[in-house]
Structure formats: structure tokens, C-alpha cells
Amino acid sequence: MTTKLTNDTIDRTTDGGQTTTVETATPAVSRFASRTAAYGSSIWNDITNLLHHHEDPVYFGDGSPAKEAIPLATLQRSAQNVWESALGVLAYGDNQGVPELREIIAQRMRALTVDVDANDILVTAGSTQGIELICRVLLDPGDVVIVEKPTFLGALETFTTYQANLVGVPVDEHGMDVDALEEILANEPNAKIIYTIPTFHNPTGTTMPAERRARLVEIARRHNVIILEDDPYSSLRYNGDLVPPVRAFDDRVVYLGTFSKTIAPGLRTGWVVAPTDIAKMMLAAREIMDISNDRITQRIILQTAKTDLDNNTVRAQAIYRSRRDAMLEALDEYFPDGITWSHPEGGFFIWITLPESIDVTTFADKAATYGTVFFPGDWFFHDHAGTNTIRLSFSTVPEDRIREGIRRLAAAVIDELATE
Numbered sequence: 001m002t003t004k005l006t007n008d009t010i011d012r013t014t015d016g017g018q019t020t021t022v023e024t025a026t027p028a029v030s031r032f033a034s035r036t037a038a039y040g041s042s043i044w045n046d047i048t049n050l051l052h053h054h055e056d057p058v059y060f061g062d063g064s065p066a067k068e069a070i071p072l073a074t075l076q077r078s079a080q081n082v083w084e085s086a087l088g089v090l091a092y093g094d095n096q097g098v099p100e101l102r103e104i105i106a107q108r109m110r111a112l113t114v115d116v117d118a119n120d121i122l123v124t125a126g127s128t129q130g131i132e133l134i135c136r137v138l139l140d141p142g143d144v145v146i147v148e149k150p151t152f153l154g155a156l157e158t159f160t161t162y163q164a165n166l167v168g169v170p171v172d173e174h175g176m177d178v179d180a181l182e183e184i185l186a187n188e189p190n191a192k193i194i195y196t197i198p199t200f201h202n203p204t205g206t207t208m209p210a211e212r213r214a215r216l217v218e219i220a221r222r223h224n225v226i227i228l229e230d231d232p233y234s235s236l237r238y239n240g241d242l243v244p245p246v247r248a249f250d251d252r253v254v255y256l257g258t259f260s261k262t263i264a265p266g267l268r269t270g271w272v273v274a275p276t277d278i279a280k281m282m283l284a285a286r287e288i289m290d291i292s293n294d295r296i297t298q299r300i301i302l303q304t305a306k307t308d309l310d311n312n313t314v315r316a317q318a319i320y321r322s323r324r325d326a327m328l329e330a331l332d333e334y335f336p337d338g339i340t341w342s343h344p345e346g347g348f349f350i351w352i353t354l355p356e357s358i359d360v361t362t363f364a365d366k367a368a369t370y371g372t373v374f375f376p377g378d379w380f381f382h383d384h385a386g387t388n389t390i391r392l393s394f395s396t397v398p399e400d401r402i403r404e405g406i407r408r409l410a411a412a413v414i415d416e417l418a419t420e
Contacts, residue, residue, distance in 0.1 A: 038160040043153070043379065053368035058405030060374045062396040063202065063348055066323075069316035069395075070264050071308050078303035082296060089299065092292040096283060097123025097271070101302040105257065105271050112234060113244040114255070120273050122283055123293055127232060127256040127270035129286075131155055134193070134228055134254055134274075135162040136289075137281040144191040146184065148176050150380030150389070152202045152230065155195055166382040167191070173342070175201060175208030178215045185223045193228050194220055198246055200233035200347025203380045203391035207345055210243050217250040226278075227253045232261050235313050237346035238321035247273060254278060259301055261348075262313055268294070269301045320348070326399040327392065330406035336414055348395040351377070354388045358416055361387055370412040372405045 051057050096102065102121040109116050124130045131154070139145070141163035147156065149168035159166055167184055170177045175198055185191060196216070198208035208216070220227050229246045247255040258270035274282060286293070327350055331341055342351040354360070360376040367374065377389025394402055 035161050035163055038157065038163075043375075047373065047375075050364060050368040050373045053365065053373075054371040057368065057371050057373050058397065058401050058408065060372065060392040060394070060397065060405060062393050064265055064396055065261055065263075065316065066319055066396050069312070069319050071304060071312040074304050074308040074312070075264070075300060078300045078307070081303060082299045086296060089295045094295050094298070095287055095292055097121060097293060098295065098298040098302055101298050101305070102271075104302065104305050108235075109245075109247075109255075109257070109273065112242070113248045114273070115248075115251075116273055120279070122272045122274070122279055122286070123298060124270045124272055124286065125268045125290070125293065126260055126265070127230060127258040127272075128154055128158070129268075129289075130254075130256040130270060130272040130282075131158045131195075131228070131230070133272070133282045133285050133289075134278075135159065135164075136285045137278065138192055138226065139164050143193075144188050146181065146188070146191055146194040146225070147382055148196060148201070149382070150203055150377060150386055151195065151382075152197060153379050155230065156380075156382050159195070160382075164193075168382055168385075171201070171204055171206065173206055174212055175206050176212070176216065178212055178219060181216070182219050185219065185225065189223075191223070191225050193226050195228045195230065196246065197230045197232075199231055199243060200236065200344055200349075202232070202347070203349050203375070203377070204351040205342040205344030205347055205349045206351075207240075207243060208246075213243070213246045214249050216246060217253070221250065221252070228256070229253050230256045232256075232258050233347035235262050236317060236320060236348070238317055238324060240345040251275065259305075262309065262316065263301060263304060267297050267301060269297060320346075320395055323394040323397065323399060323402060324350070326402045327394045327406060330403045334407050334410035336410070336417070339413070348393045350392045350394065352390045352392060354390070354413065355417065356388050358413070359387050360390055363412070363416055364390075366416060367409055367412040370408045370415075372409040372412065374409070 047061055051059065099118060101123060102118040105121050106116050106118045135158055139162045143164050144167055145159045145164040146167050146169055148171050167188055169181045169184060176196055198213060200207055227246055231245055245255060247253040252275050255273040256270065259267065272282060324344065328343065338355055340353045344350060361378060364376050375391045377386040377391060378384045380386065397405065
């Protein structure tokens, strides 16, 4: 007799060829945790489909470093050196992070005017693990998290997984609208977290001025809400003056940093600075999650940071400045009147606001047939608003391809407006 399992039944076939069907226990899907309702289909499936619309697409979706900006030779030398003496670090240990690496991180944060030392640093598997950890230690189902409209897609997914109620605050050319935030908090007395990307915001590219950051801190203190500051891009400034992180205004802020944009995202190394009581709880949660962090990768990052990070960051800034300028110049040349876009001083992104008559949920397909692929703006809104907005990333696209991609995108926009 043979047995075949399906999702809901067991089919048994006897040697005589007769088949009987037996109902199984409750299907596995009914055993999933309720939080998995937040898991939708992967956006990468949608992007892959769009890329197949044209034989030579220009892809403006990557929020990653350019391959030319990754210090590959230094990483290779660092890895070889680490592995030659790795035997002593292949056991568990360094739960808070490699001490020397934490000291380098602290030095870099002090350069941003944030007063910390190595003991204040918790190394994580990228800053996204920091978001995961803060959710683990602070959020119960139904708790309120204040987010920018729009904001980082990955953060929205994590907050939703922890069954938070998301409340959006508008963003203008200077970042989060703190006047609107004050009104929202007056109606949300149980809000726990304000999540913000104040420097070279993802996806809009905007930067919050120092005066607004100070006001944000004052509002959060008055309403007893924790600020979660996500700061992946502050090292990638191309013009303008340093604006201190929000953490520099208040040591109650939870700060997230990462090497994903300045070295490489695949090495998954970031860090958290948090108030002592929160930091201890986050470390305890991290130890439950993975027992011990990646001691080899951290040492590769350490050696690379010691030998080449500053010089490599300067090289990367030159690459990205040129690509940003190429995109802004192409937008000025090709796009019709009535369309606006951000002018970032750093980071990777330019945010386009199209006429309200254009719906990017369908326009993305047309643009892809013209040979340009981007992230639709509604992906970055917790309530799927922003259907006339798009995010363009210039970091991984050479200048000539940027110009061609913007020419194609403008042609698609002009065609869409003409067919209304």
C-alpha cells in the first residue's frame, strides 16, 4: 500500500489499486500564529515581474551601496587575517559585541556629537535586528507606534508583525511634522514608540533640522513616549552641515546604526544605543534570539573599519554625490511641469510626487514597459496612501544609466498624462 499526503487529506492506495481518502487533522495553516497575518507576498516577486517587462530595464530600486563603493580588497585582507587566528573566537562569547568594534562605533558616534562609550553599544545583526529587539521588549499586541508617512517598509512590516497599531504623522520637506505629532499624541495617550529616520530619510531623502529635533524630544518627553531613531545614512552627506542625531538631544532616545551602507549589507552588522534599562532588556532578548552574535564577521568589520572605513566613505560620497546630481539634472531636463521631487543632501533616495491623477499601483507597469523600474510610493505608507508617489534610488546606477532611466520614466509620465 502507498500513501500520498496532501494539504488536507491522506490518500491511501492498496495493492489492488483501490484508493481511499482519509481526512487529516486540522490543516497546518490554522496552526500559524496570528502575527503571521502581517506576512504578505514578497515585494521582490513584484519587482522581478516588473524587470521582465523590458529587455534592458534601468532599476532604481536598490537601497544598497554601489559595488564600486564596497571596499572588497580590504574586506578580503581583513577576512584572511581574522581566519588565520580564528580558533580562539569560534566559541560563544562577546555577547554585547567585540569590545574593540564597540569602541570604534563609540568614536564615530562621538564625532556625530553623541556622548557614548563602548559600554553603551550593543552590536546587532544589522539595524533591522535592532527594530526587532525593541519590538520584543516594548510592544504588546495593540500598542500604538507612531510612524512617519511615508517610512521604511521593513520597519512597517516588523511593527505590524508585533501587532502594533500604527498611526501616521505627515512628512514635509523638513521631515516629520512635529506640530501634527503633538496633536496625534494628545489623542493617543498610550503610544509607546515614535519611529523616525531624521537624516536622509528613507524614502523621501529629507533631513530634519536641529530645531525640529529638539522639539521632537521635548514632545516625546512630555508624553512619555520613546523615540526610536533609525540612522543608516548620516555618514553619507554630500553637501550641507552636520545635523546632530536626535540621540544627541536626549539620552532616552534609542538609536540604531549600521555598517550596511558604508561597508556592505551582506555582512549584517549594526548597533544600538539605548537607555540602560532598555539596553539590558534588549541584550537579554538578543541572547534568547541567537545566543551569541557573529564573532568572525564583527572582527572582519573591525579590521576594515580600522584600516579603510574613513577613506572608503570619502570615495563613496564622491560616487553618490555625482549620481545624485545626475538624477536631479535629468529630472530638471526631462520631467514636465507640475511634478515635484526632493533634493537630498545625502543618502540614496529622491522622492517624486506625481499629479494625483496618476496611480502608481498601475503606472509602475507602464513605466516598466518603457524600461524603468522603481518602488511605488504606496509601499512606504502604513495605510497604503501615497499612490501618486515613487521612490528612486541613485546609489547603484551609473550616471549615463540614470540619465537614460529618467528619460524613459518621463516619457511614461507624459504618455500617462496624455491618456487621461
